[in-house]
Amino acid sequence: MENGGRQFSFHDSCGERTNMSGIKIKRTLNESAERKMIILEAEVENSADPAVVILEKLPFTEETARGVASESTQLENEMQNDVYGQYRLQPHPANNPVKANIIHPATQKHIEKYTSSAAHLVAETPDLYYGVTLPFLQNEQFSLGWVYNFLEHKSEQERVIYENPDPNLGFMMAPDLKWTGKQIEDLYCLAIVHKKDIKSLRDLTQAHLPLLHGLLKEGKNAIKEKYGLPSSKIRAYIHYQPSYYHLHVHYTNIEYAAPGVNCEKSHMLETVISNIESNGSYYKEATLNFVVREKDKLFRAYSDFGYFKDDPEVELNVLKDEFESGDCSKILKFLEMLGRAKHEPSGEFWETSFGESAWRMAVMSMCLPQHVNRRKLVELSLVSSLSSLGVSNDENTVWESKIKEISTILRNHLPVLIAGRLEALFHEHVEVRRGRLSGSTEHTLYRGILELEEILLRWEEDCKGNAKPTCYEPIIQRMASLQFPGHTRYKHFKDKGLLEKGLKFILEVSKLMRLKRTGWVNSQVRDPETVAGHMYRMGFLGLMFSHTERKSRSRSSPQLYADACIIGICHDMAECIIGDITPHCKISKEEKARKELLAFSELVQDLPESTAMDFFTPFTRFENQEPEDLNAILTKDFDRLDMILQAFEYEKKEKRGKFLQQFFDSTMDYFKTEAVKKWQKCILQMRDEHFK
Numbered sequence: 001m002e003n004g005g006r007q008f009s010f011h012d013s014c015g016e017r018t019n020m021s022g023i024k025i026k027r028t029l030n031e032s033a034e035r036k037m038i039i040l041e042a043e044v045e046n047s048a049d050p051a052v053v054i055l056e057k058l059p060f061t062e063e064t065a066r067g068v069a070s071e072s073t074q075l076e077n078e079m080q081n082d083v084y085g086q087y088r089l090q091p092h093p094a095n096n097p098v099k100a101n102i103i104h105p106a107t108q109k110h111i112e113k114y115t116s117s118a119a120h121l122v123a124e125t126p127d128l129y130y131g132v133t134l135p136f137l138q139n140e141q142f143s144l145g146w147v148y149n150f151l152e153h154k155s156e157q158e159r160v161i162y163e164n165p166d167p168n169l170g171f172m173m174a175p176d177l178k179w180t181g182k183q184i185e186d187l188y189c190l191a192i193v194h195k196k197d198i199k200s201l202r203d204l205t206q207a208h209l210p211l212l213h214g215l216l217k218e219g220k221n222a223i224k225e226k227y228g229l230p231s232s233k234i235r236a237y238i239h240y241q242p243s244y245y246h247l248h249v250h251y252t253n254i255e256y257a258a259p260g261v262n263c264e265k266s267h268m269l270e271t272v273i274s275n276i277e278s279n280g281s282y283y284k285e286a287t288l289n290f291v292v293r294e295k296d297k298l299f300r301a302y303s304d305f306g307y308f309k310d311d312p313e314v315e316l317n318v319l320k321d322e323f324e325s326g327d328c329s330k331i332l333k334f335l336e337m338l339g340r341a342k343h344e345p346s347g348e349f350w351e352t353s354f355g356e357s358a359w360r361m362a363v364m365s366m367c368l369p370q371h372v373n374r375r376k377l378v379e380l381s382l383v384s385s386l387s388s389l390g391v392s393n394d395e396n397t398v399w400e401s402k403i404k405e406i407s408t409i410l411r412n413h414l415p416v417l418i419a420g421r422l423e424a425l426f427h428e429h430v431e432v433r434r435g436r437l438s439g440s441t442e443h444t445l446y447r448g449i450l451e452l453e454e455i456l457l458r459w460e461e462d463c464k465g466n467a468k469p470t471c472y473e474p475i476i477q478r479m480a481s482l483q484f485p486g487h488t489r490y491k492h493f494k495d496k497g498l499l500e501k502g503l504k505f506i507l508e509v510s511k512l513m514r515l516k517r518t519g520w521v522n523s524q525v526r527d528p529e530t531v532a533g534h535m536y537r538m539g540f541l542g543l544m545f546s547h548t549e550r551k552s553r554s555r556s557s558p559q560l561y562a563d564a565c566i567i568g569i570c571h572d573m574a575e576c577i578i579g580d581i582t583p584h585c586k587i588s589k590e591e592k593a594r595k596e597l598l599a600f601s602e603l604v605q606d607l608p609e610s611t612a613m614d615f616f617t618p619f620t621r622f623e624n625q626e627p628e629d630l631n632a633i634l635t636k637d638f639d640r641l642d643m644i645l646q647a648f649e650y651e652k653k654e655k656r657g658k659f660l661q662q663f664f665d666s667t668m669d670y671f672k673t674e675a676v677k678k679w680q681k682c683i684l685q686m687r688d689e690h691f692k
Helices: 062-068 108-115 124-138 145-151 206-227 269-278 297-304 329-343 353-366 375-387 399-413 416-433 439-463 473-481 487-495 498-511 518-520 531-545 562-572 587-604 608-622 628-655 663-665 674-690
Strands: 024-031 037-044 050-057 076-079 084-090 099-104 119-124 162-164 171-175 188-193 234-239 248-253 266-268 288-293
Touching: 024 050, 024 108, 050 108, 062 099, 076 329, 119 124, 124 297, 124 416, 145 171, 145 188, 145 663, 171 206, 171 498, 188 206, 206 234, 206 269, 234 269, 234 473, 266 269, 288 297, 329 375, 329 531, 329 628, 329 674, 353 375, 353 439, 353 498, 353 531, 353 562, 353 608, 375 399, 375 416, 375 439, 375 562, 399 416, 416 439, 416 531, 439 473, 439 498, 473 487, 473 498, 487 498, 498 531, 498 587, 518 628, 531 562, 531 628, 562 608, 562 628, 587 608, 608 628, 628 663, 628 674
Parallel strands: none
Antiparallel strands: 024 037, 037 050, 050 099, 076 084, 119 288, 162 171, 171 188, 188 248, 234 248, 234 266
């Protein structure tokens, strides 16, 4: 099913043609002895455009076999040995058919598609999909005009064997061009869905299960009714990567070794359905393998990224290695954008900023049961703050435009994989915000975290000016629905003791969303950041640039994986009890450390043991700074980096010159990691340039 285009075509006079005159073979593009096929580039008489000619020997049928075994076939003996003989036959043309698929006028993309080229295997992670594959596909793909012509009944309607017209669950089915329709042995049909927003396997979620079940059941039934082939003999599968990016399903005879049926390209429809039923976000989170050929532009995109380098992958050592090659100013510009999220109110009626709200949601996510993927919820919470970037925040957002805007910002400022990872997370956040849940436990819980945060914001607003806090029962009920510790006792015995202790912890750390950092207050900075805002950007830095430890990060691990992201979120929590102690407070380092340890212990002492340790362990790692704990060392560098970057942001905003020089002086020889040393140098250069 492809259209012939609007220019002069070989097909325009196909009704009058009785032979292949007018076609001149130019060169061989590809050939397959196994499939008995050859692909040629050709010239067409009276046309300046090239053609692609695909010649393929058809499978034998009983009828053609009887014709071959007759007096009309010429026979020449090539070898004989005992009872074995080999002969070369020249059957009558009627018994020796060849199928020809002709693409004319063919584009350069068609020629590249069919040209033989060396193949390579890509293991595409979600980060690679968003960072390399998707940006490429948005610029480079075949036109879908012929698909829409087919779906809108403008072409090829005589070939349709089945249609379900439902715009969301329906599809149209026709024989694929690879099949003549004259013998069942190489049956090949194609179903194209009516929905236009599903590009590939990557887009499928639990919401698409009714569509997929229909493609499986209705598609096989249509073939059975039309051609008599039972469903047990029909192979239904989806290609990845597909040849065009509009969801379609292939149906072939199980006895036929169809092109693209190999394991690195085809995904059985039954397996796809099963995977999504077990995890609604399966194909958004899975690593998918596919073959790419050196002639393909996608190969070049991966090659430019460095995917095919022969060097073995070396684990990043943050003490010695940099996070990016070359100029780091773009990353620092992005971090400055996150500085906006620290300060900008998250809604018309809230004083809480995007960054502060994201930080609290991350903290609440850490309080959830151990059997869920809390790490994923923390990441989604932090990435929610990206709504503050760009022209408008999410209070006035058309979401499709916002996704494109954030994608552009990420791709323009960050290394490919980091941009891809954040883009994937932000897209998930948007889908959950819009109520388009995949059906996964994590999406359901994240939706609940978003709702709980809004309840807390409203409750805090109601409490303003009231001597006695308003009723917090709705908060307790929402926490119970999210399975916070104590939810079972609340459900069965109406005992909310554990839930109240969890709420007490959340409200206690929420004080950090109003506690201004002492250093900025003493320096008379207008509207200074809060401690929570500071921990938000540190957590985001850790999300992007943590050291990868050789330990389990599986979703089944009871201990929350504490890299620089989690350490950054937790490291200053004790300040909700003792305040933000600075060197100017005339308290020794030893006394400060003692006070913080006691305060943190008091803060988490009423939480369940495992939850308490998920907060306490990252805090002590930050404080202890063990030489082998690279994530703790990196977080310490992030702590001071955030400070000098914030100082530079305030200096530019307040136009009082270098009035925060003391913060730069205190960190001049402080940093231990090469990556952050590089950023420090760049900030100092940017600062000098700004104040020239």
